[in-house]
Structure formats: C-alpha cells, structure tokens
Amino acid sequence: MTTVLITGASSGIGKAFAELFAKKKYRLILASRNEEKLNGIARQLRDNHGVEPILIPVDLAQRAGPVLLYERLSEQAIAVDVLVNNAGIGSFGLLHELDVHAELEMLQTNVHALSHLMMLFLPDMVKRGSGRILNVGSTTSFYPCPLSANYSASKAFVLSLTESVANELQGTGVTVTALCPGATGTDFFRSAKMESQKVSDPRALMSPQTVAEIGYRALMSGKTFVVPGFQNWLLTQAPRLFPRSFVTRITRSVLEQKR
Template structure:
C-alpha cells in the first residue's frame, strides 16, 4: 500500500504478540492506530509506549470478538468516529488442541466466531470505505495450518483455511481498486498463542513476531503485491508439501506432528 503516512489502521488482537508488533510497525510508518483486544490495560500500556516513541495518535477499544454484539459495537464505534480507516489487520484468533469429540462445544463456537465470523464482519464493515477512497489494505492472519487438515486441531485448521481462501478471493475482487488484500501465513511463532493452544500444538522452530510482521510489510510494499505470503523459508517449503503428497499421507503426517503428546 502507498502513502502509509497519516493513514489510520485498526489492529485486532493487539495486546501482545503479532498484533502488538503490527501496531509498532505501522506506527513506525506514521500510521495512526485503533488497537482492539479484550485486555484494555495491556492496550493502554502499548498505546502509551507507541505514542511516546512514534508520535502518532492511538485509540484503544476493548472488545471480545467472540461476541457478535461486540463486533457490531466495534464497527459502529469506528463508523461514529468519523475517521476513515485505511488499514485493517484482522489478527485476533486462538486455537484449541485435542480430539474434536472431546472439545468443549462453546469454546469451539468461540473459536469459529473470532477466527472467521469477526474477520468477515469487520472486513465487510470497513472495506467499502477503502474501495470508495481508492486506497487501503486488509491483512488477515491465516496460518501454515491453512494448507492441510490438522487432526487434533480440526477447527483451527479449518478456520485458517477459510481465512486464506477468503482473503485470496478478496485480492481477486480488489485488483485494480487501489486496495490490497493479503493473507499472512505464519508457522509457529513465539507468542502467547501456545499458552492457550498448549505446547503440543507447536511444530518446528518458532519465529519472532517481528520476523512475521516484517514478512507482511515486505509483501505489502511490493509493486505486484501477492494475495498471500508464508513467513519463513522452512514454512514456505512445508506449505507446499500437501501439493506433492497423497491426501491420506498428508493427514497422517500432520496427525503425527500435532497429535496429543
């Protein structure tokens, strides 16, 4: 995306990890920010640090994106502010790990709500304004889990496959409008993600949030911006393997890697 300076970006899941790193990277490019997460105290700490370091305007909105009422309230708050939103980073998300039939149904519903429904709703709310202004970017955080089914993380893998397909389709619709759509696909990253999903969900060497966000920013800066990008050389290779292996073999490999440990 061109002309980052003076634009306004919304970052969900901004209280830590990849979301906080996105906030800092965008602020460094002189984007004003709206930071969204459940933990308001963490958001305010981050906002104070970013305002002091980069001199941009930072607004904090506490919201639980597993609740549609909260997603709608966020969209209404952004609309009422009168400030055009130029960048949307849908980063909020979480994973559950374990056999599907053993998982808590309400928790899985929340997983789909945050990882899928909130992404669609916020994109629908903010994208028309970007298109009408002829500038903007939507960055949706998918995962290397999007490239194959993940036994013992069946819901998470499916939600990220949705995000990848959804975002790449948007890229196709938006080509030529001046608005970018990018699906960012990290592998294991050194964040609080595994505090929720558990260590058994971690496969391969972890990247830092800074490495992951740098991958996204490089992709957005390209003249011919791709519809999706995988962060990390090893992750790029592993994401291609499902294209080469029989489907049953792929599922068995992921089952062994991610199965209960």
C-alpha cells in the first residue's frame, strides 16, 4: 500500500491533502500538534472514504519533532512513499516589534523541521529508488515581503532548497516539488493576525481543495515547482522585470492595505 505522510494535516491545505489522498486510497499518516482536531479529521475520513489514518501528534516547532515523527514510523516499519511537508505558520508586523520566541518557533517549523524531515526520509527513498516529496512554499518564495520578513524569507528557503535538491535527485527515482500558493482560504490569516488586512479578503482567496489538487498533479508529474492560478503565477514572475527595491516597496504596500 502506498503511504503518505502529511504534516499540518489538522486544517487548511494539509486537511485538503488528507482528503485527496484518502480518495485515492493511500495509507495516511497525519501529523500536527492538535490531537483533537486530528481525531475529528480521522473520523471524517473513515466515514467518507473508509480509510483509517495513523495519527501522530507532534510539535514541529520543537527541535526533536522531526526525529520523533521519523522514529515513530521506523518502530512500526512503515516506509513513507510520499512526504507532504505542509506544516507552517505566518506572522505579521515589523521585525523589531515581533515576539522573538514566536518568530523563532515559526522559523523552526517552516525552515528547520521541513529540511530536517527531508533529510530523515530522503535516504530511505533514494535507497528504494522511489519516492516523492512536496514542500509547501508560497508566492512569497519569489520576493521579499516587509511586515512578513521572517515568513517570506522562510518560504524563499523552501523554494531554493527544493530546486537544489530536485537537481541533486535526478536519476534516483525520487522527486521533490515546491507548491507555492497565493492567498488561500484557511486559518492561516487568523493565526498570523492578518485578518484585517486586504490580502485576506475572502473574495480573493483560492480554496485549499483547489490548491491541494494542483499540488498533487505537480507532485505526481515530478515538477520542481508549481504556483496555483494564473494571477498568482504573474505575481511571482513580475518581480523579475523590476528593480528589487521597487518590488519590496510594492509588496509592503499590498500587505499594509486594510479591508
């Protein structure tokens, strides 16, 4: 049976991935901090798709999180065929005013844990000569974003890491893909305290289901990266035509706009 591990599966894009892989009858391993939410999702998946996911509550903001996840699966001799590295959080504000602890936790989750999980699961995949990894970046992977400085830098890391490793993996049978969504209708903006910003206007948000479907197709075709939606794609390409300082001013003014 093909096994998929999805981090951040308790809501939003990760939950949409869980539903998608359940429909395709994968064996599911769902990880995130909130055990109660994971139990609720497991119930839904059982009722709607007849699958029985394995749930692993884990805090990826803790240094030991990725190893705990890897060891739990190794103990049960479960090989992961597909890793969806989706868990992530955002933040909003001037870097010098933000809470240092919360920012470091975000970097641990978005950057360190994502890379650590790749380094834990990739050797087994390469040995087997098959495997797929999907790393969730963002449209901000392509440009700096004042007022979300650490977050946008974390997502630039995700794209850069993915492109480098995708090249290294050529000929191994293993692929890695970055999914770079624009604004999506999830809990993300509430958690990042961006609810009153225009960027979180529900009319402009893509659904997490659409994002997951586009990500799934890119993952299965072994693409190095995908940006869901033509407008989002334009957003990621336009900065190449302008001076970087101009792009930074524009991204700041977009984030500053209130609803």
